[in-house]
Amino acid sequence: MDAFGEMSRRRFVPEETTYSLLISLSSKHGKGEQALQLFEEMKDRGIVPSNYTCASLLALYYKNEDYSKALSLFSEMEQYKITPNGALLRCYVAKEDIVSAEDTFRVLSTCGLPDVFCCNDLLRLYLRLGHLEKARALILKMREENFQLDEDLCMTVMEFYCKSSMVDDAEKLFKEIQRNGKTMKIATTISLIEMYARNRISMFLKEESLPRALDSTDSSAANIVLKSLLDMPEGLSNACQLISKLAREGDTDHAKFLYEQLTALGTKPDDSALATLIVQYGQNQQLEQAQELFQSASASSLVGSHVYNAMVDSLCKCGKTDEAYNLFMEMADQGNNRDAVTVSILVSHLTKHELTQFRKETH
Structure with missing residues (x-):
């Protein structure tokens, strides 16, 4: 702003263009108060x-998450016949004001779809609020106009396909992303794999048994996506988190599909x-199913105490307390410490079992 000070000292009267430039520079460099003073x-x-x-x-207010002031400013500036812009749209989106956002978008679309950011x-607003049909219509409009998607917009469209279980469209877009040298974001890749886990398995099972289906998918798009995830930083960790998420939600078939x-x-x-x-399980x-999974994992590599604890817990929940106790004793032989967690699981279930037996015998 030294240049502006120098202009003031020389009694230079700035015009609108000069003010606009200085306001823009102040906003971009985080000098909000200075921009507003100007x-x-x-x-x-x-x-x-x-x-x-x-x-x-508006961009300054948006950056500071002061959306109400941004909208108040635009109302004030309408007297100057200022037209809506992308920054205004972003403020409405941030406030989840879908009606105003759509009205602004329509104005911006007078001569065709606005830029990729808008x-x-x-x-993203449609997806956040669950308006999937509106999202579908917007994507169809973009396709009809041969609208060029940038990387971020590609990810959002892919999120829609995944949410809507549109497997074929997701695969086409994935191939397009690869062909154009774009990079899949890890969160979008996870959504794509989850879609496969939730949908591919049911499609396979219509025609054949799960084991054959799994054998036939080595070169499938699902595997290609999974491989791309594993190549990303923390990719394996995220895939494992997805397995856990599916299992906790009760989708054991889908979780096992991804595990295998x-x-x-x-x-x-x-x-x-x-x-x-x-x-x-x-x-x-x-x-x-729990025993098959445990035995398969144990046969291929050493498993830790977490897995033993899980198997002990499953045996107890299914009433196999003797087998649970035997597995508990086996843990040390396999190099796993029988920690307080294992003891707590076993004692808790044995106590319940003994109490149940006692009640049966006294009635």
Whole structure:
């Protein structure tokens, strides 16, 4: 702002263009108070602000999450016939004011769809509020106009396909992203894999058994996406978290599908994911599935105490306390410490079992 001070000392009278530039620079460099002082001085001089001035100030308010002031500013500036802009749309989106956001978007679309940022803002709002049909209509409009998607908009469109279980469209977009050299964000990749886990398995099961289906998917798009996730930082960790999430939600078939896809790629899921799935099997009284998974994991590599604890818990929940005790004794032989957690699980279930037996015998 030294240049502005020098202009003032030389009695240079700045015009609208100069003020707008200085306001923009002040906003971009985090000097909000200075930008607003310049705006007030601009008004005092009777200089009519431009769309550029308005956009700079709205962007400043948006950055500071002061959306009410942004909207109040726009109302004030409407007297100068200022037209809506992308910064105004972002403020409405942030406030989840869908009606005003749509009205602004329509004004911006007078000569065709606005820029990728505006399209992405409105689409994200639709997804956030669950308006999937409106999201579908906007995406269809973009496709009809051959609208070029940037990386962020690609991710948002992919999120819509995943939420709507549009497997074929998701696969096409994934191939398009790869072909154009764009990078999938890890959160979007997780959503894509979850869609496969929730939908591919049911599609396979219509035609054949699960084991054959799993054998036939080595070169599928699901595996390609999964491989791309594993190449990302913390990719395996995120895949394992997804297995745990699906298991906790009761989707044990989907969780196992993803677990077996990982192992088929030669990757060992962590003990936490395996333990969560085994615990859920026990909760569902699916002891056979829990035992198969435990035995398969134990045969291929050493498993930790978390997995043993999960199997002990599942055996107890399914009424197999003797087998649970035997597994508890086996833990030390396999190099696992029988810690307080294991003892607590076993004692808790044994106590309940003994109490149940006592009640039966006394009635």
